Each structure stands twice: as C-alpha cells, then as structure tokens.
Amino acid sequence: MYDVIIVGGGAAGFYAAIKIAEQAPHLNVAIFERGKTVLSKVKVSGGGRCNVTHGEFSPHELASNYPRGQKELLGPFHNHAPGDIMSFFEERGVPLKIEEDGRVFPVSNSSQSIIDCFIGETERLGVKVLKNSSVKQFKKNESTEGWQVTTMNKHYQTKKLLLATGSNPKIWEQLRAIEHTIVPPVPSLFTFNIDDERIHGIQGISTNASVEIPSKKIFSSKTNLKLKSAPKSEPILQSEGPVLITHWGLSGPAILKLSAWGARILHDYRYSFRVNINWVPEYSTSSMEGYLKEIKEVEAKKTILRTNAVEIPRRLWINLVKAAGIEKDLKWADITKVKLYNLAEQLTVCSFKVEGKSTFKEEFVTAGGVDLKEINFKTFESKKHPNLYFAGEIINVDAITGGFNFQNAWTGAYLAAQAIASK
Structure with missing residues (x-):
C-alpha cells in the first residue's frame, strides 16, 4: 500500500515526488516508470x-508562450514560476545560467547535472523508483476512495494517484x-520540409525574417499559383524571428513558433501548404521596389549579383537574385522594371511550398491530452475523480520551444504535490 503513486519517471514525476516527500515525509511515495531508464x-x-x-519572470508574459493553456496557467504561474525552479536546482548544488535568448541551462551544459540532482534527491528522501513497471490499468477503489494500479504482474493500492x-x-x-475527455493529439514543434x-x-544560414502562412483558399490546387481573382485575406498564422535554412527546408524559432500556434490547422492541412517569407521585415514589396530603384541609380555600373543591397546573408541574396530571373552579369543600370519588381517580391514575399514536416531534434511535443475544463488548476486534480492528479504533457498544454514545456511540468507537479501533501 502506497500513500502516493506517481506514474511516469520524467521531469514532472520526479519533481512532484520530491516536493511531496519534502512537505510530507511520513507519506510512502513511489514512481512507476515503464522503461529501463528514467528522465x-x-x-x-x-x-x-x-x-x-x-x-521570463512575468506570469502574464510567461503564459503568452502557450498556444494551449495560456489562460489556465496564468494563476499557477503566480504560485510557481521560473524563479522557483531555478532556486530549487541552485539550492541543491546545480548552478544555472540564462542565455541571451532567455533559455536557462545548467552551467555544466550537461543534462546529467539535472538527472543526478533528481535521482540524488529521491534517494535521500526515500522515494521508491520502480523501473520496468508499465501500468496496464488503474481503477478507483470505491471502499477507500483511493486507486488500484496494475502493472504486468502485480496490483498496488494507493490513496492518491x-x-x-x-x-x-x-x-x-x-x-x-x-469518462475523461481527451483532446486528440497532433504534433507541435516541427520544422517545414521544402524542396526549392x-x-x-x-543550409546553415540563419537570418531574421517575417513568416506568414496564407489561407489555402487563395491558391489554385492544380497549379499552386495565386488566383488573381481571389480576394486578399489576412494570413492565418504569422511570426517574426530567426529563420534557419536546413538540408530539408526551414527551421529556427520563427518556424517553430508557427508550428506550435498552428499545430491543429497545419495538421488539418496534412502538412501541405504555402509559407511566405519576408527576408527584410522592415520593408513591404512596394517600399522595397522603391529602395531598389534608388540602388539602381547609385550603383548603376555594378552587377546586381555582386551587390548585396540588403542585410541578408550573401549566399541567400545570390539565390534570390537568380530566382528573380536576373543574369549573373546584369548591371543595375540595365535591370528592367519587371525584373526589379521580381527581386523586390523575392525579398519580401518569398513563397515556398511546404510538403511535410520533421520533428524538431529529439524534443517531440504534442498538442492534445486531458481536456483543460476537467482539471482544477489550483491543485491539478481531476474534477471528475477525487485523488487523481495530472502534471506535464498528459494534459492539453503545450508551448513554443525555449524551456516553456518543462516549466508547465514543474508548475503542475508542484501544485499537485502541494495539494497531495496538505491532505
């Protein structure tokens, strides 16, 4: 008989176990992990x-990084936020650092520092960690108001799950x-596959750009060309930030942000859609056209290919000049109005056909899970079943890249642990 069984030996599971054991040392706590290794x-x-x-230490700003869970996490972030988790590790001998882009890492630059800290703390506090313990079933024990948890060959009883x-x-x-509602999971945080x-x-070039995904209705399904008769519409998704050119297409923070906010839309599109890149976000097509006309006057004798007229990587400039139909020896003095407009368009509305996606590194994230309406966000307890709690990605919360998904895990685990320990 356990007082608390935690299913899942990951970030949320370990953090919750440690917090429960700290606040209520008399409780018998166990983590069940289905795999051979934890964390x-x-x-x-x-x-x-x-x-x-x-x-990011403002709860409002922090919550704005969650396409799903933004409203629900605002209150929890007032109770347990990045400063709290940073203190947790630093008080246990794991110094952290905040990098330029805001991401927080151990000073050691090794995840093993975090893993060792968690394992050391569970051992110190007497938390049992059962590996190779895949949970096959859990059901309510009506007589005790607790739960029965069944693994491959054993039944366990627990007061809290x-x-x-x-x-x-x-x-x-x-x-x-x-009778819990599960929002069907779809991938989030992925890169765009483009052959162009x-x-x-x-590949390897990164530059700041504005990225938009237009409504599919303004493209012909047969030709993938814009339909002149179609009315202009607002983009369904847009972001700005670094765009990274890869072997398989486009990645980088601006792309990943779109994939998170557009997880369900892009799933409905079956990952076949167009993306427009403005490589010089401070310009529109018309203002860029005007700027290029000025360059034509000033740099008349120079060849266009060798004159990087805007602040983008040189190799990208060369490719866009070629895409505008400009010959390698053409001088600015000799460029036609049509080719000059084509170049302005390549720089400001560079349209690519996306066919498929790739997982962002090993950090597979899904949008979907337990419906947020069925969770009490003061305690992360189920509204349908007493003594059943959730933490981490099991619920319908996900975030853009940058440490935000872990923060959801820490916050949910902490509030669940508080509620469990106080009972």
Whole structure:
C-alpha cells in the first residue's frame, strides 16, 4: 500500500515526488516508470544540455508562450514560476545560467547535472523508483476512495494517484474509459520540409525574417499559383524571428513558433501548404521596389549579383537574385522594371511550398491530452475523480520551444504535490 503513486519517471514525476516527500515525509511515495531508464526526455532536451526553463519572470508574459493553456496557467504561474525552479536546482548544488535568448541551462551544459540532482534527491528522501513497471490499468477503489494500479504482474493500492506520463496513448485510453475527455493529439514543434532551388546548397544560414502562412483558399490546387481573382485575406498564422535554412527546408524559432500556434490547422492541412517569407521585415514589396530603384541609380555600373543591397546573408541574396530571373552579369543600370519588381517580391514575399514536416531534434511535443475544463488548476486534480492528479504533457498544454514545456511540468507537479501533501 502506497500513500502516493506517481506514474511516469520524467521531469514532472520526479519533481512532484520530491516536493511531496519534502512537505510530507511520513507519506510512502513511489514512481512507476515503464522503461529501463528514467528522465529520458530530460537527457535529450536542449541538445543534451537540458533547457530547464525560460528566464521570463512575468506570469502574464510567461503564459503568452502557450498556444494551449495560456489562460489556465496564468494563476499557477503566480504560485510557481521560473524563479522557483531555478532556486530549487541552485539550492541543491546545480548552478544555472540564462542565455541571451532567455533559455536557462545548467552551467555544466550537461543534462546529467539535472538527472543526478533528481535521482540524488529521491534517494535521500526515500522515494521508491520502480523501473520496468508499465501500468496496464488503474481503477478507483470505491471502499477507500483511493486507486488500484496494475502493472504486468502485480496490483498496488494507493490513496492518491498522479499521472505524469506525457503523451501516452494507452494512458489516455484508460482515462477515456473513466469518462475523461481527451483532446486528440497532433504534433507541435516541427520544422517545414521544402524542396526549392532558392534554399538548396545554403543550409546553415540563419537570418531574421517575417513568416506568414496564407489561407489555402487563395491558391489554385492544380497549379499552386495565386488566383488573381481571389480576394486578399489576412494570413492565418504569422511570426517574426530567426529563420534557419536546413538540408530539408526551414527551421529556427520563427518556424517553430508557427508550428506550435498552428499545430491543429497545419495538421488539418496534412502538412501541405504555402509559407511566405519576408527576408527584410522592415520593408513591404512596394517600399522595397522603391529602395531598389534608388540602388539602381547609385550603383548603376555594378552587377546586381555582386551587390548585396540588403542585410541578408550573401549566399541567400545570390539565390534570390537568380530566382528573380536576373543574369549573373546584369548591371543595375540595365535591370528592367519587371525584373526589379521580381527581386523586390523575392525579398519580401518569398513563397515556398511546404510538403511535410520533421520533428524538431529529439524534443517531440504534442498538442492534445486531458481536456483543460476537467482539471482544477489550483491543485491539478481531476474534477471528475477525487485523488487523481495530472502534471506535464498528459494534459492539453503545450508551448513554443525555449524551456516553456518543462516549466508547465514543474508548475503542475508542484501544485499537485502541494495539494497531495496538505491532505
């Protein structure tokens, strides 16, 4: 018999176990992990450095990074936010640093520092960690108001059950069986697969750009060309930030932000859509055209290909000049109005056809999970079943990249632990 069983040996599970054991040392706490190792997602996060959280200390600003969960997490972030998790690690001998982009990492630049801290704390506090313990079923014990948890070959009884299993379809199915609503999961945080001459051979280039995804209705399904008769419409998604050209297409913070906010829309599009890049966000097509006319007057004798007229990487400039139909020896003095407009358009409305997606590194994130309306966000307890709690990605919360998904895990685990320990 356990007082608390936590299903899932990841970030949320370990943090909750430690917080429960600290606040209520008399409770018998166990973590059930289905795999051979614990904290596997922590290990690969941030390229193996572990992006612990983000250095955003305003709850309102912090919550704005969550496409799903923004409203619900605002209150919890007032109770437990990045400053709290940073203090937790630093008080236990794991110094952290905030990098220029706001991401927080251990000074060691190794996720093993975080893993060692968690394992050391659970051992010190007497939390049992049961590996190779895949939960096959959990059901209410009506006589005790607790839960029965069944693994491959054993039944366990517990007073409180905390599910921190991440995106686990089998656990979601069991929750459906006890009348919880599960929002169907779709991928979030992914890069765009694009096969286009304009970005061939220049992988590794990163530059600040504005990115938009227009409504599919303004494109012909047969030709993928803009329909002249179609009315102009606002983009369905847009962001600005660094765009990274890769072997397979486009990535970088601006693209990843779009993939998070547009997770459901892009899933409905079956990951086949157009994306427009403005490589010089301070310009529109018309203002860029005017600027290029000025360049034509000033640099008349120079060849266009060798005159990088805007602040973008040189190899990208060369590819866009070629895409505008401009010959390599053409001088500014000799450029036609049509070609000059084409170049302005390539720079400001560079349209690419996206066909498919790629997972962003090993950090697979899904949009979907337990419906937020069925969770008490003061305690992260189920509104349908007493003594059942959730933490982490099992619920329908996800965020853009940068440590925000971990912060959701820490905050939910902390509030669930407080509620469990206080009872």
